[in-house]
Amino acid sequence: MNPIRKRRILNWLNVTLMTLLMAAFLVGVNLVAHSRFARIDMTTDKVWEISAQSRQILRSVPRDVEIYVNAITDNPMDQQDKTLPEAWRRTVLLLGEMASQNPRIKVAPIIEGSQSQAKIMAQVGRPEGNMIYFIYRTADDKAVSRALSIRELYLGSPSGEVSDYFGESRIITTISQLISDRKTRIYCTEGHREIPPGVTERRGLSVVTGRLTALENAEFKPLNLIRDKAVPDDADLVFIANPVTDFTTVETDALTKYWARGGRLFVTCQPPIRDPLDEFRKFLESCGIRVNRDIVIDSKRELQDQVQLVVRGFTPHPVNQGMPGAWLRIPFSCSVDPAVINKRMQAIALFMSSPDTWAETDLPPGPGTKHNPGERWGNIPLAAAAEEAIVAGRPSRIIVWGSAVAMTNELNLVQDAPNPLTVGYFLNNFRWLMEREVSIVTPEESRKTRMKPFSPPPGADAVIGWISLAGIPFLGIALGALALYFRRK
DSSP, rough: OOOOHHHHHHHHHHHHHHHHHHHHHHHHHHHHHHHHHHOOOSTOOOOOOOOOHHHHHHHTSSOEEEEEOOOOOOSSSHOTTHHHHHHHHHHHHHHHHHHTOOEEEEEOOOOOHHHHHHHHHHHHSSSTTTTEEEEOOOSSSSSEEEEEEEGGGGETTTTTTEEEEOHHHHHHHHHHHHHTTOOOOEEEEESOOOOTTTTOTTSHHHHHHHHHHHOOOOOEEEEEEEHHHOOHHHHHEEEEEOOOOOHHHHHHHHHHHHHHHHHHEEOOOOOOOOSSSSSHHHHHHTTTTOOOEEEEETTTTTSSTTEEEEEEEEOOOOOTTTTTTTTEEESOOOOEOOOOOOOTTEEEEEEEEEEEEEEEEESSSOOOOOOOTSBBBBSSSEEEEEEEEEETEEEEEEEEOOOOOOGGGGSSTTTEEOOOOOOOOHHHHHHHHHHTTSSSSSSSSOOOSHHHHHHHHTTHHHHHHHHHIIIIHHHHHHHHHHHHHHHHH
């Protein structure tokens, strides 16, 4: 064989073998990196960086946790929120990183007509927009679920930027609560003609309590303070739904002790009842809330009834996140004022009536009731929240609504389905009380955006793929050809 031709064949064989070896090397490196790897998060918002404690919790998940993402904006107010796309981008990336820590954690979008939608509907009912649903099966194969609104994971600025993102801590908290196999225990007081939690009639509370059971893994237990003389230690919250007769000093003493150890209470009232509830009102005021003996009247009768109120004024409080721009119908409500009584306490009104309302003190009001001198006029608080730092790390919290009717089934159903706005707002109230926003873990770095995040242009993934599959092997061929060319010269 001609020596020159022989050398040329050997050179081409060398190039081919080197190319194959490079391809094999790249495949091997990728296979090893798939199972054994380390990441350094250099992104501006640290979306890939989760704490060591988070990773430990995720890796300890013993059974399948299914996470379903419903990034559909079905609320006109949400469509005006410029921060939602960026919040969802970070959340989806974060969920993907969490799923990579444990094969038992599975993330899927909710698509119309899909199996994921069918699972959510079977567990909690029709999925709401901008929600993340978590489903977990306990040791006895019973499915339990929780839900998070995307709005619970970030703070946005009017300019449309995410000013703070705390998705890791809240998602990890939710997963930890889910796999603990412990129900959220809500004790409902009895003995004062309260509304029982499971009543399905139009004046019952089953719509809201049913959603708490489905989405917060809650169970409701009766609480007779005359008999028990104390709130049980395992109580996550005490629910007092529209008491008609007053509490005794034995009962309020038990509630006061519960409050002093970091207790949480949700209370609904109604205005014109014969019993003044003096002892009960005195207890509420000691917790930072004053419930007044009046009924708020709408002078404009915007809903064709003087006691049907339209609420559009929401204060800056965690419970009200996402509510500005919305409106609620609050019927038959008394005024509720924040009443700070010591330096450890904070209290704030949650929402107010319209400017064209007054607090009528002549009870019960008649059809021709008119405003009298001395009666409050204007934006009147209809609900208030208070907290007091008594126990380190667990502030006592309370929310009081002046309207018990606002929580009933009649006001929270739309064509036999839960109203996502009103029911979601009540859930926000309960979640704040039960400290759903508490951080089980603290991220290693703040995820406040330091500069505008980079968004790859459309088609960038395809370009990267072609470079990986064809560009790198072609580079090896080109280098071999160049070497051959210089050798021939």
